[in-house]
Amino acid sequence: MNLLGLIIIGAVVIFFMGIRIVRPTHRGLIERLGKYNRFANQGFNWIMPMIEVIYQVNVTEQMVDAEPQEIITNDNLNAKVDAQVYFKVKADEADVKNCQYSVNNYQWQIVNLARTTLRNIIGTLTLKSANSERGKINAELHKTLCEETGSWGLEIVRTELKEIDPPKDVQETMNKVVKAENEKLSAVDYATATETVADGQKRAEIKKAEGIKQARILEAEGEAEAIKLVNEAAERYFTGNAQVLRKLEAVEKSLQHNAKIVIPAHTELVNVIGEMAGFLPIKTKEKAL
Numbered sequence: 001m002n003l004l005g006l007i008i009i010g011a012v013v014i015f016f017m018g019i020r021i022v023r024p025t026h027r028g029l030i031e032r033l034g035k036y037n038r039f040a041n042q043g044f045n046w047i048m049p050m051i052e053v054i055y056q057v058n059v060t061e062q063m064v065d066a067e068p069q070e071i072i073t074n075d076n077l078n079a080k081v082d083a084q085v086y087f088k089v090k091a092d093e094a095d096v097k098n099c100q101y102s103v104n105n106y107q108w109q110i111v112n113l114a115r116t117t118l119r120n121i122i123g124t125l126t127l128k129s130a131n132s133e134r135g136k137i138n139a140e141l142h143k144t145l146c147e148e149t150g151s152w153g154l155e156i157v158r159t160e161l162k163e164i165d166p167p168k169d170v171q172e173t174m175n176k177v178v179k180a181e182n183e184k185l186s187a188v189d190y191a192t193a194t195e196t197v198a199d200g201q202k203r204a205e206i207k208k209a210e211g212i213k214q215a216r217i218l219e220a221e222g223e224a225e226a227i228k229l230v231n232e233a234a235e236r237y238f239t240g241n242a243q244v245l246r247k248l249e250a251v252e253k254s255l256q257h258n259a260k261i262v263i264p265a266h267t268e269l270v271n272v273i274g275e276m277a278g279f280l281p282i283k284t285k286e287k288a289l
Contacts, residue, residue: 014049015046017049018046018047018048018049018052019044019045019046020040020044020045020046020047020054021043021044021045022040022041022042022043022054022056023042023056024042025058025059025060026042026056026057026058027039027040027041027042027056027057027059027091027093027096028040028041028054028055028056028057029054029055029057029096029097029100030045030047030052030053030055031052031053031054031055032051032052033051033052036097036101037052039093039096039097040054055100057096057099057100058089059088059089059090059091059096060088061086061087061157062086062087063084063085063086063087064084064085064087064107064110064111064114065082065084065111065162066082066083066084066085066114066115067082067111067115068080068081068082068163069081069115069119071118071119071122071123072123073122073123073126073127073130074123074124074125074126075126075127077127077166078166079122079127079130079164079165079166080163080164080165080166081118081122081161081163081164081165082161082162082163083114083118083141083159083160083161083162084159084160084162085110085114085145085156085159086157086158086159086160087110087149087154087155087156087157088155088157089106089153089154089155090153090154090155094153095153095154096153097153098151098152098153099152099153099154102151102152102153103151103152106149106152106154109149109152110145110149110154113144113145113148113149114141114159117140117144117145118137118141121137121140121141122137122164125137127164127166130164131164134161134164137161138158138159138160138161141159142158142159145159
């Protein structure tokens with residue numbers, strides 16, 4: 001094997017030793033003899049073995065836990081607080097360089113910064129307000145982290161409070177207060193519903209009574225109208241022979257059960273029947289002189 005062959009083999013070996021593949025989720029920083037030389041994008045990259053080194057940086061969204069800690073609130077209560085921070089390294093060359101050369105271990109730095117910021121924020125709030133204003137605490141924590149990490153090449157995506165737990169005895173007291181308030185609201189709702197039902201029944205009874213009253217008024221008016229028509233018909237048509245016929249019918253009905261009628265002397269039978277039937281006696285015509 002001649003010298004040229006050895007050189008070719010050595011060159012091939014060195015070429016393959018210098019191949020570096022950067023995944024789409026990473027970006028690379030290539031240093032030559034301890035000094036930054038160039039930026040490595042995703043895909044195929046080649047470095048000089050033993051002279052250059054590539055450091056790959058994850059540019060996808062990541063999460064760090066701020067870890068639970070005891071914080072004294074403004075009303076002197078110890079609250080156990082935990083939070084999560086979601087962030088990512090910006091994918092351009094300047095920001096990838098900053099996350100490596102401007103800060104030491106940016107993940108650990110974010111955790112400690114988040115813990116300090118939470119102590120500053122929650123220390124100014126009461127326990128009750130801290131539990132009811134989680135959105136406000138998240139917004140302030142996010143704002144502070146964005147400001148403090150602006151030179152680190154990071155993007156703070158969002159922050160989330162995992163828990164704000166009060167001491168056990170305080171928690172039991174708060175649970176009793178919440179239970180009492182819920183029972184009070186339930187009692188008020190039940191009373192309101194009962195009152196509504198009672199009002200509905202009352203209105204229904206009033207409507208029913210008004211209907212009965214109106215029906216009776218209409219019935220009475222109908223009877224009065226019928227009596228009026230009967231009286232008008234009697235005055236107009238119930239005269240002469242009709243009256244005699246009515247008297248005879250009255251006598252017939254009275255004699256159906258073998259009733260006895262006493263007729264006074266010198267009295268006309270027709271007049272007696274008329275009095276029994278409720279009619280005035282028929283006057284006899286005087287003979288002409």
